[in-house]
Amino acid sequence: MTEPIVSVRNLVKHFPVRSRGVLRRRTGDVHAVCDVSFDIFAHETLGLVGESGCGKTTTGRVLLNLEPATAGSVHYRGRDLVPLSRAQMRPLRKELQIVFQDPYASLDPRMTVTELIAEPLRIHGTFHDRTQIHDLLRTVGLDAEHGNRYAHEFSGGQRQRIGVARALALRPKVLVLDEPLSALDVSVQAGVVNLLEDLQDELGLSYLFISHDLSVVRHIADRVAVMYLGRIVETAPADQLFREAAHPYTQALISAIPVPDPRKERTRRRIILSGDVPSPITPPTGCRFRTRCPKYATQLTDPERRRCAEETPTLTDRGQGHQTACHYAEALTLI
Amino acid sequence: MTLLSVENLTVGFPTEDGQLRAVRGVSYEVNRGESVGIVGESGSGKSVTSLAIMGLLPRNAQVTGSVKLLGEELVGRTDKDLSQIRGRRIAMIFQDPLTSLNPVYTVGDQIAEAVRAHHGVSKHDALRRATDLLDIVGIPNPKLRARNYPHEMSGGMRQRIVIAIAMANNPDLIIADEPTTALDVTVQAQVLEALEAARAETGAALVLITHDLGVIAGHTDRVCVMYAGKLVETGTVDEIFYGPRMPYTLGLLGSLPRIDESGRQRLTPITGAPPSLLNLPPGCPFSPRCPMTRDRCDDVEPVLTATTGPDHRAACHFHTELAEAKAEDVF
Ligand SMILES: Nc1ncnc2c1ncn2[C@@H]1O[C@H](COP(=O)(O)OP(=O)(O)OP(=O)(O)O)[C@@H](O)[C@H]1O
Numbered sequence: 245m246t247e248p249i250v251s252v253r254n255l256v257k258h259f260p261v262r263s264r265g266v267l268r269r270r271t272g273d274v275h276a277v278c279d280v281s282f283d284i285f286a287h288e289t290l291g292l293v294g295e296s297g298c299g300k301t302t303t304g305r306v307l308l309n310l311e312p313a314t315a316g317s318v319h320y321r322g323r324d325l326v327p328l329s330r331a332q333m334r335p336l337r338k339e340l341q342i343v344f345q346d347p348y349a350s351l352d353p354r355m356t357v358t359e360l361i362a363e364p365l366r367i368h369g370t371f372h373d374r375t376q377i378h379d380l381l382r383t384v385g386l387d388a389e390h391g392n393r394y395a396h397e398f399s400g401g402q403r404q405r406i407g408v409a410r411a412l413a414l415r416p417k418v419l420v421l422d423e424p425l426s427a428l429d430v431s432v433q434a435g436v437v438n439l440l441e442d443l444q445d446e447l448g449l450s451y452l453f454i455s456h457d458l459s460v461v462r463h464i465a466d467r468v469a470v471m472y473l474g475r476i477v478e479t480a481p482a483d484q485l486f487r488e489a490a491h492p493y494t495q496a497l498i499s500a501i502p503v504p505d506p507r508k509e510r511t512r513r514r515i516i517l518s519g520d521v522p523s524p525i526t527p528p529t530g531c532r533f534r535t536r537c538p539k540y541a542t543q544l545t546d547p548e549r550r551r552c553a554e555e556t557p558t559l560t561d562r563g564q565g566h567q568t569a570c571h572y573a574e575a576l577t578l579i
Numbered sequence: 580m581t582l583l584s585v586e587n588l589t590v591g592f593p594t595e596d597g598q599l600r601a602v603r604g605v606s607y608e609v610n611r612g613e614s615v616g617i618v619g620e621s622g623s624g625k626s627v628t629s630l631a632i633m634g635l636l637p638r639n640a641q642v643t644g645s646v647k648l649l650g651e652e653l654v655g656r657t658d659k660d661l662s663q664i665r666g667r668r669i670a671m672i673f674q675d676p677l678t679s680l681n682p683v684y685t686v687g688d689q690i691a692e693a694v695r696a697h698h699g700v701s702k703h704d705a706l707r708r709a710t711d712l713l714d715i716v717g718i719p720n721p722k723l724r725a726r727n728y729p730h731e732m733s734g735g736m737r738q739r740i741v742i743a744i745a746m747a748n749n750p751d752l753i754i755a756d757e758p759t760t761a762l763d764v765t766v767q768a769q770v771l772e773a774l775e776a777a778r779a780e781t782g783a784a785l786v787l788i789t790h791d792l793g794v795i796a797g798h799t800d801r802v803c804v805m806y807a808g809k810l811v812e813t814g815t816v817d818e819i820f821y822g823p824r825m826p827y828t829l830g831l832l833g834s835l836p837r838i839d840e841s842g843r844q845r846l847t848p849i850t851g852a853p854p855s856l857l858n859l860p861p862g863c864p865f866s867p868r869c870p871m872t873r874d875r876c877d878d879v880e881p882v883l884t885a886t887t888g889p890d891h892r893a894a895c896h897f898h899t900e901l902a903e904a905k906a907e908d909v910f
Pocket residue numbers: 259260274275276294295296297298299300301302303456524
């Protein structure tokens with residue numbers, strides 16, 4: 245088997261919680277990312293999904309060493325990034341880029357599009373002339389004359405293209421895309437999705453595609469990892485995950501996604517979760533999903549439940565790259 | 580029986596750059612107990628239309644046309660009249676539940692208050708009813724939760740409190756404007772379930788505004804597609820999803836990635852952006868983005884006309900060409 249280009253092992257990220265007042269004593273930790281492991285291969289898209297606050301952005305930022313890890317390792321082409329200083333990271337930055345969610349906030353309004361795209365090139369001393377910028381604009385489907393305008397003169401979809409052009413300027417190998425579509429109207433999202441797919445095919449990029457939109461993820465990702473409260477609870481090739489989800493959380497997630505097909509919607513089975521996501525400061529013992537798990541609530545015996553409460557389920561192989569972290573995992577077809 | 584009838588509604592806002600025509604002649608009806616979905620891109624006029632129906636627009640808004648609730652005209656009524664009608668007959672659910680909740684009262688008290696306003700019951704009975712309603716909208720431990728203040732609850736729970744209050748008011752019509760847009764999908768499913776429970780309990784009709792075609796597919800009987808301040812297609816939910824007759828609708832459906840389909844079929848984006856509502860050129864507002872456009876489209880604005888049936892209507896000069904059309908062939 246080929247070597248992964250990025251290999252994340254047992255990654256942990258805690259944020260301190262401090263008391264109010266002058267002393268600001270450390271009173272606990274937000275367990276944002278807990279023992280997360282995954283690989284990204286060349287020319288592949290790994291989708292990272294899960295609900296708000298489950299730790300997707302933090303995982304992406306720690307992976308790129310924009311945020312120090314509490315524990316664990318991130319190997320990029322064989323080299324661990326976690327212990328590297330800013331200066332040591334610098335030459336690698338070119339190869340590891342990020343595209344942010346909000347195309348409105350992430351572009352400096354005082355710079356023209358040409359300046360925006362040239363900026364990363366200048367920082368890394370690889371800016372030669374304007375044809376580089378024109379090529380990049382063309383790559384993301386914009387015209388050369390767009391270069392003299394300011395970001396606010398563009399629509400959301402065009403701004404997101406500018407963000408992608410900026411990230412591509414340094415010819416990266418790995419792109420972390422953090423909710424790159426969520427600020428866009430659906431008719432516009434489709435164009436950016438197509439663009440990302442084309443760029444991957446042409447340039448052989450690897451993507452970590454972070455999103456809470458499972459429909460987009462099924463479309464774009466080769467493999468998917470599902471996060472809940474800081475942990476990966478299930479991972480599988482995309483089609484397999486949607487066909488045979490085996491973790492109760494993944495199942496609830498899939499069943500909750502509305503499908504734009506009235507006949508299917510009328511007959512679909514919905515798994516409605518009760519309650520809210522617990523606080524990541526005091527996550528439940530054992531399985532973190534147990535406080536909302538329909539299986540735990542209605543299908544298990546007391547001794548079985550005790551196991552969910554006492555023993556943390558770990559990712560267990562179900563074959564064909566499908567792993568599930570549930571003591572009582574059972575495949576279910578929901579779509 | 581017709582509950583709500585909107586006729587040729589227009590809304591304009593005076594701005595420094597001239598009149599902004601946010602709603603340009605919208606007509607539709609809602610029958611008792613049915614659910615009507617309104618979809619459309621950001622800025623197409625969905626919210627302004629429903630705010631106009633409720634009489635909740637800012638004072639500078641210029642409204643013409645007619646809005647009748649059970650035959651009674653609402654346009655031109657005083658604020659006092661309207662607020663009575665709203666409380667009694669129409670409930671509105673907004674994207675941000677905090678706009679509808681009072682921060683200084685417990686949620687139980689707020690629901691009980693609505694119960695008492697409509698049924699002359701004792702305080703104690705009203706509180707009991709409030710607890711029942713919390714249970715119906717799927718709040719765990721309703722007795723305990725009734726004593727919480729809004730800020731002690733999550734966004735999804737707050738939205739269900741708003742729905743419980745709407746239920747206590749026993750309205751004829753619920754207008755929900757993007758009620759789940761800010762929420763995670765599993766929470767969205769809880770809120771939509773609560774909304775269905777509220778309809779089952781009260782028999783209220785629903786106008787559901789959303790940009791999510793999946794939500795429309797699962798929760799509405801009929802659909803209105805809005806574009807640049809007008810309805811450009813209306814029909815039953817099946818007519819709209821399985822046989823759209825307006826290129827914009829076809830394009831929207833084609834641009835959606837599907838969770839129920841595998842593989843990388845190419846999506847068909849609609850290029851460009853909606854027009855400015857300040858200086859709309861003549862002709863079809865979708866023309867600059869429409870792959871089927873020809874001269875006539877830029878000269879004459881198409882009106883809603885009957886297509887496959889009297890109630891399936893589309894605003895496109897060439898709607899007959901869309902019979903059996905696929906998005907990937909047209910776009
Ligand atoms: N700098 C920080 N300090 C303290 N807590 C943080 C910090 N950044 C993130 N968190 C917390 O860590 C957890 C994970 O946050 P993260 O932003 O990674 O989630 P996410 O999955 O990206 O959510 P969303 O879908 O809302 O973007 C949350 O509980 C969040 O409040």
